[in-house]
Amino acid sequence: MSRFHLPWQAIATILLCAIAAATLPLMVPEATAPMAAGVGALIFLLLIAAAALACTKLPPVLDAAILFVGAHAAAWLLLAGVAGSEGAARLPFFLLIAAGWLLAWRCVTVLAHLRSHSGLSKSLLRLIVPAIFGIWILIIWEAATRGFGIPFILLPPPTAIAARITGSLPILAADVVQTVFKAVLIGYALGCGSGFLVAILADRVAFLRRGLLPIGNLVSALPIIGVAPIMVMWFGFDWQSKAAVVVIMTFFPMLVNTVAGLAASGPMERDLMRTYASDYRQTLLKLRLPAAAPFIFNALKINSTLALIGAIVAEFFGTPIVGMGFRISTEIGRMNVDMVWAEIAVAAVAGSVFYGVVALVERSVTFWHPSIRGG
Amino acid sequence: MQKEHLFKDKILPVATIVLAIIALWYVAAVALNAPFQRDLDRRGNVTSTTMEFVGKTLSQPKPVMPAPHQVAVNVFDNTFLRSVTSNRSLVYNAWVTLSSTAVGFLFGTLLGILIAVGIVHVVTLDRSLMPWIIASQTVPILAIAPMVIVVLAAVNVTGLIPKALISTYLSFFPVTVGMVKGLRSPEVMHVDLMRTYNATPAQVFWKLRVPASVPFLFTSMKVAVAASLVGAIVGELPTGAVAGIGAKLLAGSYYSQTIDIWAALVAGSVLAALLVAIVGLAARIVDRAMGGRPA
Numbered sequence: 001m002s003r004f005h006l007p008w009q010a011i012a013t014i015l016l017c018a019i020a021a022a023t024l025p026l027m028v029p030e031a032t033a034p035m036a037a038g039v040g041a042l043i044f045l046l047l048i049a050a051a052a053l054a055c056t057k058l059p060p061v062l063d064a065a066i067l068f069v070g071a072h073a074a075a076w077l078l079l080a081g082v083a084g085s086e087g088a089a090r091l092p093f094f095l096l097i098a099a100g101w102l103l104a105w106r107c108v109t110v111l112a113h114l115r116s117h118s119g120l121s122k123s124l125l126r127l128i129v130p131a132i133f134g135i136w137i138l139i140i141w142e143a144a145t146r147g148f149g150i151p152f153i154l155l156p157p158p159t160a161i162a163a164r165i166t167g168s169l170p171i172l173a174a175d176v177v178q179t180v181f182k183a184v185l186i187g188y189a190l191g192c193g194s195g196f197l198v199a200i201l202a203d204r205v206a207f208l209r210r211g212l213l214p215i216g217n218l219v220s221a222l223p224i225i226g227v228a229p230i231m232v233m234w235f236g237f238d239w240q241s242k243a244a245v246v247v248i249m250t251f252f253p254m255l256v257n258t259v260a261g262l263a264a265s266g267p268m269e270r271d272l273m274r275t276y277a278s279d280y281r282q283t284l285l286k287l288r289l290p291a292a293a294p295f296i297f298n299a300l301k302i303n304s305t306l307a308l309i310g311a312i313v314a315e316f317f318g319t320p321i322v323g324m325g326f327r328i329s330t331e332i333g334r335m336n337v338d339m340v341w342a343e344i345a346v347a348a349v350a351g352s353v354f355y356g357v358v359a360l361v362e363r364s365v366t367f368w369h370p371s372i373r374g375g
Numbered sequence: 376m377q378k379e380h381l382f383k384d385k386i387l388p389v390a391t392i393v394l395a396i397i398a399l400w401y402v403a404a405v406a407l408n409a410p411f412q413r414d415l416d417r418r419g420n421v422t423s424t425t426m427e428f429v430g431k432t433l434s435q436p437k438p439v440m441p442a443p444h445q446v447a448v449n450v451f452d453n454t455f456l457r458s459v460t461s462n463r464s465l466v467y468n469a470w471v472t473l474s475s476t477a478v479g480f481l482f483g484t485l486l487g488i489l490i491a492v493g494i495v496h497v498v499t500l501d502r503s504l505m506p507w508i509i510a511s512q513t514v515p516i517l518a519i520a521p522m523v524i525v526v527l528a529a530v531n532v533t534g535l536i537p538k539a540l541i542s543t544y545l546s547f548f549p550v551t552v553g554m555v556k557g558l559r560s561p562e563v564m565h566v567d568l569m570r571t572y573n574a575t576p577a578q579v580f581w582k583l584r585v586p587a588s589v590p591f592l593f594t595s596m597k598v599a600v601a602a603s604l605v606g607a608i609v610g611e612l613p614t615g616a617v618a619g620i621g622a623k624l625l626a627g628s629y630y631s632q633t634i635d636i637w638a639a640l641v642a643g644s645v646l647a648a649l650l651v652a653i654v655g656l657a658a659r660i661v662d663r664a665m666g667g668r669p670a
Contacts, residue, residue, distance in 0.1 A: 105499070112502040126502075133503035154526050211388030221601040221651050222644045223608050226620075229628030229636055234407075234439065305512060316612055317628055337526075348514040 004055055009106035013051040016099040017044055020092035026081070027088045039077055046074045047099050054103070060110050067107035068132070075100045075139050079146070083159075087149020097143045101136055108132050156338045161345060164338040171327070172346050179324040180350050182239035183311040187246025192303055194247070195254025196296070200284075202255070203262045216256045224249050228314040237318045245314040250303040257299035261292025294369055297362040304354045312347065400443050401433070407440040408432040441634045449638040465642045471619040472607050473646060475535050479542020480603040484596060486543060487550025494551070495558040495584070496576075505555075512548050520610050538610035538619075542603035549602065553595025557588025586665065593658035600650045608643060620646070 020026075026040055050070025054063060078096055082089055111129050116122050138158045144150065145157040152160070165172065202209040228245050235241035265288050273283045315325025324343055331339040412432045416423060423431065433442040441449075450465065457464040490508070493500045524537040561583050569579045611621025620643045627636035 108503050109499045112499045126506075129502040130504075130506040133507060151529075154529055207388050207391070209388075210384055211390075211392030214385075214389050215392060218648060221597075221647045223601075223605045223620075223640075223647060225605055225609060226624050226636075226640045226643055229624055230633070232628070233631070233633065313609055313612070317625075344514070348510075351514055352510055 005057060006055055007106055007109075009102040009109070010051040010054040013047060013099045013102045016095045016102070017047050017051075020044075020095040020099070023090070023092050023095075025090065026093045026096070027085060027090055039081055043074045043077050043096060046070050046077075047096065047103065050074075050103055051099075054106055060114055064107050064110045064114075067103050067110065071100045071103035071107060072135070074103075075143075079139065079142055082143070082146045086146050089143075089147035093147055094143070097140070097147075101140065104132055104136055153335055153337055156341055160338050161341045164342045165345060168339065168342065172342065174322050175324045175327050175343065176346060176350060178239060178320075178322045179242070179311050179315065180308070180354075183242035183314075183323075184246060184307045184354075186239075187243035187311065188250055188303060188307040190243065191247035191250030191307070192254045192300060195251045195299070196258055198251075199255050199258035199262065202259055204280075209259060212255065213259060216252050216259075219252045220256060224252075225310060225313050228310070229317045231314065232317045237320055239323075241318075242311040242314040242323075245310045246307045249306045249310040253302050253306070254296075254299045257295045257302075258292060261295025262288050264288075264295060265291035293366045294362075297358065297366065300358050301355060301362075304358050305351060308347065308351050308354065397443055400440075404438065404440045404442040405429055405432045408435055408438045411435070411439065437631050438633055441637050445634050446637040446641060449634045450641050453638060454642075465623075465638065468618055468620050468623050468639070469642050469646050472604070472611065472621065472643075475538035475610065475619075476542055476600075476604045476607040476646075476650070478535060479539035479606060480546050480600050482539065483543040483546030483599055483603055484550050487547040487595075487599070488554055488592075490547070490551045491554030491558060492580075494555050496580075508548065508551055511544075520606075520612070524610060538607050541610040542606035545606040546599035546603040549595040549598040550592070553591045553598075554588055557591025558584045560591065561587045589661060589665065590658075593654065593661070596658075597651050597654050600654050601647055604643070604647050604650060 021044065024040075047070060050067055053066050053070075058066070075097065078093065078100070082093065108129055111125060111132075114125060116125060141155075142157045142159060145155055198212070202212050225245070227248055228241075231241045231244040231248075235244050269287055269291075270283065273287050278286070312325040312328070315323045316329055319326040324347055327343050328340050331337075331343070409428075409432055412428065412435065416428070416431075432438070434445070438445070453463060453465040457466075460467060490504070494504060495501075520541050523540060527533070527537040527540070565583055565587075566579065569583055572578075574582070607619070608621040608624070611619040612625055620639050623639035623642075624636055627633065627639060
């Protein structure tokens with residue numbers, strides 16, 4: 001084995017750097033805040049050094065670390081350089097960003113093929129790889145908006161959105177309280193709870209189950225979100241109407257999944273319960289509900305997203321002057337696009353946290369399930 | 376297991392529940408419309424018997440809760456009696472929504488399949504993309520709908536494409552997840568068999584993985600088509616779209632035309648049921664063409 005290998009991303013990086021060097025400068029001469037020559041040289045140096053080191057046979061962890069530092073330091077310098085002179089970037093700027101992206105790709109490839117045995121490093125890897133991907137989406141977004149000088153109204157750069165988020169925390173917090181803590185959580189609890197109870201009832205009464213299941217399946221496919229204007233008309237502008245929409249949206253997935261879950265325990269296990277002379281209630285609590293737990297959690301996860309969507313869309317039809325849907329629809333009218341994106345980012349985080357909490361509870365409740373035990 | 380009796384075990388329970396819902400609906404309509412009607416009667420100094428009163432609550436022009444027959448009449452009028460080109464016709468509005476749904480669904484399915492193929496074959500994509508695809512669905516994308524549409528309108532992309540984009544975003548996810556599962560569904564035995572045949576990766580893909588994934592594809596397409604209809608309807612809400620089921624909903628809510636809202640909802644539901652049925656039919660045809668036997 002030689003001491004060198006040639007990953008194609010490293011070769012492409014060096015090629016891109018060469019083309020960029022041939023077509024300098026990075027920015028048009030009229031740029032308002034031109035980049036210092038030293039910074040430009042440093043960027044080239046970082047990229048080429050990282051690419052060259054990637055060609056030598058280093059331990060994978062060290063290899064990945066060098067690539068990570070090289071790619072992100074170069075990207076950071078580039079982005080810091082272009083800030084202030086939007087729209088002034090020339091071709092080499094984008095070539096260098098692409099070179100950094102290729103190095104990051106190589107880094108992710110190395111990390112993805114890493115075999116680790118300890119639990120901690122495994123879960124760390126599972127976090128880092130997608131994190132790098134996410135960071136590069138933001139970097140490319142930032143580079144594109146600043147480099148091409150895309151009008152702010154169309155697509156604000158992520159840094160501007162972040163600045164807006166930190167600048168208007170009280171408004172965002174009030175919106176989250178109105179939409180998430182009032183409408184979504186209350187509606188979610190009521191909808192899932194009633195869906196669960198009706199499912200138990202339907203499980204007891206076969207006639208009800210036969211009648212409700214086809215209807216439940218049909219309703220799951222319907223655009224239920226359309227009841228939002230009716231609910232606003234009935235329950236007024238405040239959060240009650242949004243909670244009502246959420247209840248309707250979450251009811252049927254819960255019903256259908258719970259009924260399916262209650263049928264999931266095997267006949268053998270049920271026979272065993274019968275030999276124990278357990279009555280209906282005991283069988284339900286000790287065998288069938290635990291067996292149905294994966295299905296129930298599936299519904300809870302689906303519903304966590306549906307609930308947020310339901311509440312926000314319902315706010316388009318009328319709200320008091322607070323709430324995420326209200327903010328989105330009014331700020332877009334005032335062309336405050338960064339505020340809209342800030343609200344979207346908050347909604348995304350709220351949705352992910354909601355989903356994550358449900359997933360965590362699922363892991364601890366259904367610890368016995370093969371998909372969580374890992375085999 | 377006993378053989379299921381079509382009438383006793385299927386039609387009878389469903390029909391009973393449907394009748395129960397309609398009965399409940401009438402009761403709710405009378406109850407919800409009564410206060411307004413009582414008010415109206417008091418002002419007009421009209422005294423009516425109970426039956427007359429109930430009859431009046433069920434025939435208000437702008438009721439809080441329209442009775443089923445009012446909705447049915449409205450749907451019938453706007454579907455069959457109006458000319459198809461009239462912008463009050465439900466057929467016309469459903470067609471507008473359907474066209475963006477179909478475009479979005481098509482692109483969503485293609486995108487979903489492409490991503491799934493990438494994830495199954497490239498380890499790097501599997502590790503880095505999959506968590507983001509799941510995270511992408513926790514974003515309440517429907518909330519971004521006004522954003523997307525206004526942004527695209529600013530660069531002179533209006534009409535069908537922005538709505539279709541939202542449908543695409545909503546429908547690619549189920550297809551990706553289903554296809555990843557489907558493309559990975561062949562057992563180790565089968566993959567090993569292909570290896571003993573000295574099959575190339577392309578051959579393994581086309582002759583083993585793709586056929587194995589077809590049932591998964593159609594199952595997820597059923598979910599995706601429903602999702603893209605929702606996307607198209609919501610896409611029509613914030614834009615002040617002039618036509619489409621979403622626009623009908625919004626107009627109805629502005630002018631308190633409750634019967635119109637309910638009729639639009641019925642139209643959307645019928646459309647959703649039809650789309651899912653079409654995908655189901657396609658699944659059956661493909662299944663039969665591939666030599667599947669009824670289980």
